Structure formats: C-alpha cells, structure tokens
Amino acid sequence: MTIFWLVYAFVIGICIGSFLNVVILRGLSGESIVLPPSHCTKCNHKLAWYDNIPLLSYIILAGKCRYCKEKISPQYPIVEFVTGIVFAGLYYKYGFNLNTIFIMAAASLCIVLAVTDLKEKVILDGHAYLLMLLGLLYNMFNLSAENSTKIIFWLFGMKITIYQSLIYSALGLLAGFFAMKAIAALSKLITRKDCFGEGDAYILGALGAFFGIVNVIVIFILSIFIWGGLAVPVFLYKWIKDKNYKMFSAIVLFIIAAALFAAGEFFNVFTSNLFHWFAYLLVASIGLYCCMLLVRSIKEGSKLHVIPYGPALVFGAFFVMFVL
Numbered sequence: 478m479t480i481f482w483l484v485y486a487f488v489i490g491i492c493i494g495s496f497l498n499v500v501i502l503r504g505l506s507g508e509s510i511v512l513p514p515s516h517c518t519k520c521n522h523k524l525a526w527y528d529n530i531p532l533l534s535y536i537i538l539a540g541k542c543r544y545c546k547e548k549i550s551p552q553y554p555i556v557e558f559v560t561g562i563v564f565a566g567l568y569y570k571y572g573f574n575l576n577t578i579f580i581m582a583a584a585s586l587c588i589v590l591a592v593t594d595l596k597e598k599v600i601l602d603g604h605a606y607l608l609m610l611l612g613l614l615y616n617m618f619n620l621s622a623e624n625s626t627k628i629i630f631w632l633f634g635m636k637i638t639i640y641q642s643l644i645y646s647a648l649g650l651l652a653g654f655f656a657m658k659a660i661a662a663l664s665k666l667i668t669r670k671d672c673f674g675e676g677d678a679y680i681l682g683a684l685g686a687f688f689g690i691v692n693v694i695v696i697f698i699l700s701i702f703i704w705g706g707l708a709v710p711v712f713l714y715k716w717i718k719d720k721n722y723k724m725f726s727a728i729v730l731f732i733i734a735a736a737l738f739a740a741g742e743f744f745n746v747f748t749s750n751l752f753h754w755f756a757y758l759l760v761a762s763i764g765l766y767c768c769m770l771l772v773r774s775i776k777e778g779s780k781l782h783v784i785p786y787g788p789a790l791v792f793g794a795f796f797v798m799f800v801l
C-alpha cells in the first residue's frame with residue numbers, strides 16, 4: 478500500500494512540476510499563468526492535451542515539438558521529474574497531512590526560485606514573497622508542531638497568544654535577509670564586484686521565515702559549501718581553458734591538502750597537538766592563498782562570481798526538509 482501512495486505522490490509531483498514549468502516560463506516572459514493556452518514557444522502552435530502529459534509527452538515526442546520539430550527544452554522533463562521525486566520523498570518522510578502540504582508548497586517555490594536563477598540569473602520578488610508568506614502562516618499556526626510553546630502577552634490591553642514558532646519564523650526572516658545582505662556587502666567591498674544578486678537575500682529571508690532562526694543558520698552555512706562544491710569544478714574547467722595553471726594548481730593543491738588533513742583527522746594520525754596545529758595552519762594558509770588569487774582574478778574581470786547562489790540556498794533548504 479505504501480508503494481502505491483509513493484507512486485501517487487510522484488505522479489501528483491510531476492503534474493505540479495508541469496505547472497511549475499509554466500510558472501517559471503511565464504514568470505520570466507511576463508505572460509499570464511492562466512490565460513494563453515499552452516503553446517510551442519517556437520511555432521506558437523496550440524498544444525493538444527496529449528502533447529502536455531508531464532514527463533510522458535517529452536519521451537513520446539523524443540524531445541521535439543510535434544508540429545515544427547523544434548527541440549523542447551530539457552528543463553520541462555527535468556523540473557517535472559525532480560518535483561515528482563521531491564513530492565514522493567516528502568510523503569515518505571512526513572506522511573500525508575496539512576504540514577506536508579505546506580512543505581510541498583515550499584519545496585515547489587524553492588524549485589521555481591532555483592530554476593529562474595539558473596536560467597536567467599533572476600529571482601522574481603513575487604515568488605520569494607509568496608514563500609515568505611507561506612512560512613509565516615506555517616509557523617503562525619505552528620503546523621510543524623515542534624515548538625508548541627504558547628507565548629501570552631498584553632498589547633494595548635489586548636491579550637495576545639502566539640506560538641513560539643512564529644517568533645522563530647520572524648527572527649529567521651530577518652536573520653536570513655540581513656546575513657545575505659551582509660555577505661553581499663562584504664564581498665563587494667573585497668572584490669568591488671556584485672558577487673551576489675539582489676534576490677539571494679530574499680530567498681534566504683523567505684527560507685528563514687519558513688524554517689525558523691535555527692535552521693536558517695544551517696541552510697546558510699551549508700549553502701556556502703554547496704556553492705563551493707558546485708563552483709569549483711566550473712572554475713577548474715575555466716582555468717584549464719584559459720591556461721591559468723597558477724590558479725588551477727593552487728586549488729588542486731588545496732583540495733589535496735584538505736583531503737589529506739581530513740583523512741589524517743579520521744585515522745587519528747595527529748598524535749601530537751603541535752603536529753595537528755601545524756597541519757591545520759598549512760591547509761588554512763593554502764586556502765587563504767587560493768581566496769586571494771580568486772579575489773584578484775575577479776577584480777581583473779574574470780566572471781567567476783556570476784555562478785548563481787540561489788540554487789545552493791535551495792539545496793540547503795532541501796537538506797533541512799529531508800535530513801533534519
């Protein structure tokens with residue numbers, strides 16, 4: 478029976494994913510979500526219902542428009558499939574209740590935010606505000622049922638009762654927004670370039686409103702590592718292409734040193750404190766040297782800082798949803 482419901486959640490997920498594709502595309506083009514019926518973006522031919530079946534139509538049509546044979550963007554099946562997997566996963570973890578519906582809605586908005594950021598490097602305010610609102614409502618009614626403590630206070634002679642989770646939510650919103658603003662200002666001060674988009678602060682603020690002050694810190698720290706993990710291969714590829722061997726070897730050296738240090742830590746190689754600190758300082762200095770080279774190359778005009786940050790934040794949010 479569980480398998481049946483998991484498949485059911487997956488199917489609902491790919492249908493929602495199909496709708497998210499419309500939200501993403503029409504959000505970016507400024508078209509209405511409901512008004513114009515689905516059409517091919519190349520030849521404008523109206524699509525029949527059988528051209529619009531999530532996931533299946535793409536496979537049956539072999540990724541090409543039935544009418545003009547234009548390639549259909551792989552964004553469509555990817556978003557549908559990912560949403561399906563996410564919905565099945567959330568159902569598996571949380572079961573089916575009001576709480577899950579809110580988390581699924583938040584996950585859907587996260588997917589939209591990540592894809593528009595990846596595609597066009599923009600985050601639409603409307604999407605972020607909607608996630609904020611969702612987060613505040615979710616915590617106002619304490620749907621996660623984690624911090625069910627009620628707080629009672631008097632305001633102008635009115636007795637007001639709220640859940641503690643709403644306070645965590647409001648604090649999370651502020652902390653997320655201002656942490657991102659601070660990092661953006663700091664990185665601009667160092668590199669004199671805009672390393673973060675306006676939208677990143679709205680995303681982390683919205684995630685803070687949904688997941689609360691504690692989890693938003695987790696998401697923020699995770700996102701730094703995730704972004705690094707995603708960006709480093711892109712950097713390495715670019716440096717090889719540009720024949721920037723100095724930068725390439727510095728980063729490779731750092732990765733090897735960090736891996737050796739972690740292995741040493743794991744196998745208890747560091748028998749003396751002095752040896753341990755020496756190794757740590759060595760790794761940290763190589764890392765610092767890499768950062769200096771990176772900042773210099775961004776100052777000199779390489780576009781290394783334009784890898785969007787939104788998807789890393791969204792990955793962090795998914796970690797909180799699925800693991801914590």
Ligand SMILES: [Zn+2]
Binds near residue numbers: 518521522543544
């Ligand atoms: Zn077409």
